Amino acid sequence: MTEKLNYSLDITTEVCPMTFVKTKLLVERMPSGELLEVRLKGSEPLGNVPRSITELGHEIVSTTREDGEAEDGIHRILIRKK
Numbered sequence: 001m002t003e004k005l006n007y008s009l010d011i012t013t014e015v016c017p018m019t020f021v022k023t024k025l026l027v028e029r030m031p032s033g034e035l036l037e038v039r040l041k042g043s044e045p046l047g048n049v050p051r052s053i054t055e056l057g058h059e060i061v062s063t064t065r066e067d068g069e070a071e072d073g074i075h076r077i078l079i080r081k082k
Helices: 018-029 044-057
Strands: 009-010 035-039 059-065 074-080
Touching: 009 018, 018 035, 018 044, 018 074, 035 044, 044 074
Parallel strands: 009 035
Antiparallel strands: 035 074, 059 074
16 A cells, blocks of 8 residues: 555454444544544444445545455455545
């Protein structure tokens, strides 16, 4: 990645709805244009967090699965605050 991360959040041990709540609270504190990388685990957070963040008007820059992880394993989501 060429862009600099401003924040990172590991919610791999959290379950919904806390995955979104913790992500939303951090995004709300960020200045516009900054980047947050969120590590999460499981198909429910993988679907809910990006959907909810885009509904709030922010951008999902990328979603990548960590090497060696299953489809519902650990993913990294890059969010840009609008």
